[in-house]
Amino acid sequence: xxxxxxxxxxxxxxxxxxxxxxxxxxxxxxxxxxxxxxxxxxxxxxxxxxxxxxxxxxxxxxxxxxxxxxxxxxxxxxxxxxxxxxxxxxxxxxxxxxxxxxxxxxxxxxxxxxxxxxxxxxxxxxxxxxxxxxxxxxxxxxxxxxxxxxxxxxxxxxxxxxxxxxxxxxxxxxxxxxxxxxxxxxxxxxxxxxxxxxxxxxxxxxxxxxxxxxxxxxxxxxxxxxxxxxxxxxxxxxxxxxxxxxxxxxxxxxxxxxxxxxxxxxxxxxxxxxxxxxxxxxxxxxxxxxxxxxxxxxxxxxxxxxxxxxxxxxxxxxxxxxxxxxxxxxxxxxxxxxxxxxxxxxxxxxxxxxxxxxxxxxxxxxxxxxxxxxxxxxxxxxxxxxxxxxxxxxxxxxxxxxxxxxx
Numbered sequence: 001x002x003x004x005x006x007x008x009x010x011x012x013x014x015x016x017x018x019x020x021x022x023x024x025x026x027x028x029x030x031x032x033x034x035x036x037x038x039x040x041x042x043x044x045x046x047x048x049x050x051x052x053x054x055x056x057x058x059x060x061x062x063x064x065x066x067x068x069x070x071x072x073x074x075x076x077x078x079x080x081x082x083x084x085x086x087x088x089x090x091x092x093x094x095x096x097x098x099x100x101x102x103x104x105x106x107x108x109x110x111x112x113x114x115x116x117x118x119x120x121x122x123x124x125x126x127x128x129x130x131x132x133x134x135x136x137x138x139x140x141x142x143x144x145x146x147x148x149x150x151x152x153x154x155x156x157x158x159x160x161x162x163x164x165x166x167x168x169x170x171x172x173x174x175x176x177x178x179x180x181x182x183x184x185x186x187x188x189x190x191x192x193x194x195x196x197x198x199x200x201x202x203x204x205x206x207x208x209x210x211x212x213x214x215x216x217x218x219x220x221x222x223x224x225x226x227x228x229x230x231x232x233x234x235x236x237x238x239x240x241x242x243x244x245x246x247x248x249x250x251x252x253x254x255x256x257x258x259x260x261x262x263x264x265x266x267x268x269x270x271x272x273x274x275x276x277x278x279x280x281x282x283x284x285x286x287x288x289x290x291x292x293x294x295x296x297x298x299x300x301x302x303x304x305x306x307x308x309x310x311x312x313x314x315x316x317x318x319x320x321x322x323x324x325x326x327x328x329x330x331x332x333x334x335x336x337x338x339x340x341x342x343x344x345x346x347x348x349x350x351x352x353x354x355x356x357x358x359x360x361x362x363x364x365x366x367x368x369x370x371x372x373x374x375x376x377x378x379x380x381x382x383x384x385x386x387x388x389x390x391x392x393x394x395x396x397x398x399x400x401x402x403x404x405x406x407x
Contacts, residue, residue, distance in 0.1 A: 007083055008082050009036050009037055009082055009083045010083070011032075011035060011036075011038075011083060011086075011087060011367055012039075012082065012083040012086050012087070013025055013028065013037065013087045013088075013367075014040045014068070014070075014079065014087065014089070014090055015041055015070075016089070017046035017047050017050055019319060019320040020089045020144075020320070020356060021089040022050055023360035024087065024363050024367075025039055025054060026360070028063075028364050028367065028368070029055055029056050030055065031364060031399065032368060034061060035061065035371075037064075038063050038065065039063045039065060040066040040068050041067070041090070042070075043067075044067045051063055051065060066079065070096040070097070070100060071096070071099065073099050073103070076099040077103045077107070080104045080109045081107050081109075084110065085109065085112070085367055086109055086110070086112075087113070087363060087364075087367040091113075091114070091115060091117075092117065092193040093113060094117050097113065097115065097120065098120075098123070098127075101124050104132075104137050105139060107137070108379070110137060110138045110371070112140040112143045113140075113141055113363075114143055116142060116246065118208045118214065118252055119208050121142070121214060122207070122208075122213055125214065125381040129216075129380050129381040132381060133378065136378065136379040137379050138379055138387050139379075139382065140387045142253050143366040144359035145246070145355050146253075147250040147253040147254070147383075148362045148366075148384050148396075149174075150246075150250035150251070150273060150333070151384050152348075152384055152385045152392060152403070153174065153346060153348040154257070155389060155393075156346060156393055156403050157335045158337065160346060160405055161337050161344045164342075167339055167342065168265040168337075168339070169265065169337030169339050170265065170268055170269055170270070170339045171271075171338050172270070172272070172337045173272045174250070174273040175241070175334045176244050176246075176276065176331070177277075177332055177334055178349070179275070180329045180330045181321070181330075181331070181355050181357075182321035182325050182326075182329070209227070211227075211252070212224070212255055213252055214255065215255060216256075216259055216260065222255070223269065223270045224272075227251060228241060228242070228243050228244070228272065229243055230243070230291075231284075231291055234279075237276070239278060240277050241276050241287075242274060242275050242277070242290055243275070244273050244274050244275040245294055247273035251271055251273050255271060256383050258271075260380075261386060275287075276334075321353060321356060327353075327357065328353075329352055329354060330349070330351050330353075331349060331358065333349070334347050335348070345405065346405055346406060347402060347404055347405075347407075349401070349402045350402065361401065362401075365396055366384060366388065369388045369395055373388070373391040375387065375389075377389075
């Protein structure tokens with residue numbers, strides 16, 4: 001494969017004609033500047049239509065179109081050999097992502113995606129981390145709403161904690177206190193694909209639920225014992241807390257970051273992630289309703305008959321919320337870090353649909369960060385904060401995300 005510095009493209013966006021891929025393509029068109037890039041996928045006609053609608057005045061900076069099948073090893077090797085960075089939105093990743101990650105690891109090509117599929121990320125770590133270390137490929141999963149707010153937010157909180165108190169927090173809790181957005185067909189397809197895999201392999205759910213399953217050593221035993229599974233009242237913040245659907249992914253990414261960095265926050269560091277609602281009667285009703293809905297979703301996903309009924313009524317892959325719905329979305333997570341009496345609160349938020357409007361910013365900027373920023377990180381299966389840290393934080397602030405100490 002040719003060295004990265006002389007490859008024809010800075011970036012190849014794979015899965016570009018899908019719902020999220022289209023949003024990322026528009027973000028790259030708006031923010032990529034003189035980017036040398038290509039859009040890739042199976043359907044040339046859809047890709048041509050996408051390129052025609054991109055807001056790029058100079059034809060010299062329009063992306064090329066590359067036709068490639070995710071399941072064809074030779075196609076993925078070709079893409080990896082032609083780009084400095086591959087950005088993928090082609091999920092479910094456990095079904096369509098493995099050949100591309102393998103190709104990037106072998107070619108020394110940086111890679112990022114938006115998966116939240118913990119079991120698949122573990123497979124990629126086991127299969128390709130050492131190869132990527134040798135070739136210098138930075139393989140960065142979970143570069144969307146799964147899991148940048150939690151992962152980069154915790155890293156940023158710790159920098160603030162050290163600046164203020166001279167020591168890192170030994171305990172961080174993330175309270176997802178606002179979440180307004182819609183679901184696309186691709187997200188639902190990923191959830192149902194995991195349910196099918198877990199039904200075929202009963203041990204899969206147990207492995208994914210283990211708190212340190214993404215650590216370099218998945219058998220590592222730290223102070224964390226598992227995700228929140230019940231409603232509780234938080235007397236410190238005077239809110240109700242409840243299980244958060246994305247904690248299973250986010251918490252494990254945060255813990256992998258800590259391990260990859262060499263446990264700088266201490267062997268007793270703990271990370272907890274919850275959804276929260278006001279500590280009022282109305283807030284309790286909201287907590288009960290949300291927790292009941294989450295339980296129902298788990299029940300549906302675990303039952304083949306119920307899955308078939310629901311699949312007729314939910315968005316199909318390639319479908320998603322309208323622009324109006326995306327623009328009306330928002331999220332806010334408040335992270336609290338403490339060590340004894342020392343305490344810091346930090347907020348990560350955005351005024352955009354978290355899973356699509358905001359995710360397209362996060363993935364787009366992660367892609368540009370890998371392509372152009374002088375990063376100190378080396379190769380391997382990394383996390384957003386370990387791979388990109390301060391550089392990505394700066395980029396995300398410039399496109400409207402808030403990462404800041406709480407007022």
